[in-house]
Amino acid sequence: MPAAPNRRSFLGAAAATAVAGPLVCRQFAFGRPSAADKINVAVIGLGNQGFLDTKTFLANPACRVVGVCDVNRGSGGYRDESQFCGREPGKKLVDDFYGESGDGCFMESDWRKVVGRDGVDAVVIVVPDHHHERLAIAALEAGQDVYCEKPLSWSVAEGRRMADAAARTGRVAQTGSHHRSDANAVRLVDFVRAGGVGDIKRITTFIAPNNKVGPGPGWQPQPVPEGFDYAAWLGPAPKTPYHPDRCFYRFRFITDYSGGQITNFGAHSNDLAGWCMPEARPAAVTALAATWPAPGSLFSTAEVSKYRLDFTNGVPVTCQTDERSFGLRVEGTKGWVEHTSRKHSASSPALERELTDFVPAIGASVAHPSLTDPKGSSRLNNHVADFLRCVKTRETPVAPLSQGHYTAKLCHLGSLTLGLKDGYGETFAWDDAAERFTDGPNAELLDEANRRLDPRGA
Known part of the structure; x- marks a missing residue:
């Protein structure tokens, strides 16, 4: 397993992606949180892209990664044999970043224990394409905001149903087409x-x-x-x-x-x-x-x-x-x-x-405040920052599910x-x-x- 990044390196990478101001999250539906409150995020899918996305969300001080979920406990053999991924390595990545001992972030093998879970405002879906529809729609209908990796769907009709669900529920939902950022x-x-x-x-x-x-x-x-x-x-x-x-x-x-x-x-x-x-x-x-x-x-x-x-x-x-x-x-x-x-x-x-x-x-x-300093952040940092900003403001992100x-x-x-x-x-x-x-x-x-x-x- 690659060495876990430390908090100092993450915070340095996050400097250009900070999202300031009060946050409007699911558990705050009837109240206005203080500026200290963070968006609670859970990541479903801890493979190659899942690790990249998790590191990016960890780097952004507007949120806190509170849980991870994967059907694989942990193994090599992802993009290359040395890449060790899964839910246990994912939990270690998160806990090492926050410097936690004991339980730290929660860990699940079944995505149904994450969707609709109390204390989870947004889910990051980084599973194979053929799972996207059911996970995203379930999360949207449970009142959670969604960041779903690209390609959005496995078929044309599945993508239509996902876009319709986002429109119907009014949740903030971003497709991971990060070149838009x-x-x-x-x-x-x-x-x-x-x-x-x-x-x-x-x-x-x-x-x-x-x-x-x-x-x-x-x-x-x-x-x-x-x-x-x-x-x-x-x-x-x-x-x-x-x-x-x-x-x-x-x-x-x-x-x-x-x-x-x-x-x-x-x-x-x-x-x-x-x-x-x-x-x-x-x-x-x-x-x-x-x-x-x-x-x-x-x-x-x-x-x-x-x-x-x-x-x-x-x-x-x-x-x-x-x-x-x-x-x-x-x-x-x-x-x-x-x-x-x-x-x-x-x-x-x-x-x-x-x-x-x-x-x-x-x-x-595109209305994209995250690009005001084009040399200051990577496209993935910008894209995640745009999503978190929209979770706060309830605006439409740069790559909504309709666009995805x-x-x-x-x-x-x-x-x-x-x-x-x-x-x-x-x-x-x-x-x-x-x-x-x-x-x-x-x-x-x-x-x-x-x-x-x-x-x-x-």
Whole structure:
């Protein structure tokens, strides 16, 4: 297990993400707390991203992490063998940070003991995608605010139900699309929306190739490790034999649990593309190319992907596997600009200088006070700070579940049509208001595409 961070290092990282002022939390529904009161947070899912999120919430003095929950007691084998995660390591991380002995934060293996629990104002959901819907809706309906990791949903219909639940309950709910809280991403989006590239002609979004290789045909079931509740991990997914490469970080490469790199990286790249065109909506999708694991392999999501979304404003957005791994290129009548996790670039030195010197009008694209010091915090710190600020003020965060659903939909439309046999090169018409395919190459493929919008049902 990596050494636990100390309080001094956490507080240093938190300096730019402090949220001051009185807090309005669930247990304070009928009263006004003092400035000393904190938002009580519980984290459900203590894996690779769960540890990152937990550290970020610990670093923010506006909240206190009061509980952790995971179906795994603790083991290695997450993103790499040395990464030791689970509920016991998660509890140790929290208790070491606060310098507590004894019980410290509570620890559970069943998420139902966290949702609705007294003294928990907000839950952080960092479990595999196929669990998101039921956990988030249960927490929202129990009166808790929710931070749910991206991609928001496992299917289009699940995302719709989650967004509807957030609207119905009026809770504060943030999707973990943290590139919306990246100063450079905000600069590019505002630059494009201010006409920096002229009229948009096309957008290309980048997603990473698979970074893990799973067992091929003939893989054999393995014994379930001690301390791991595999049945609970499967949850609503089909019952199937255990293999370590099915779970933990690698779940995202199996269609029963996730959509591969399309929904993983596309939840960021496609999010920025849609943000550049807030008035447009997808009107059609065309599956262009994909390569797949050999039949009978454990992994089942596409290894290399390419599909095109045609929007109502006439702009095509092509999402494709690329060595740049993440980002987008926006091409317009004045040239193109590109944003990746490493840098900005443009079609000419003059246009690149314009982009670099551009000062985002915070509020034009997004009301995001956490970006007032763009060099002071990481995008994840900014994103968590925005959520906690909105828990206090009851404002809408930068990535509400309605936006998370829309972005995930841009990914699901590609992954599900790529998965249709004989669907390559064929265009499916899409009604975004009804969230249904209205036309396709033939009635059989059209029916199958619509079935895949909600393959497990409500």
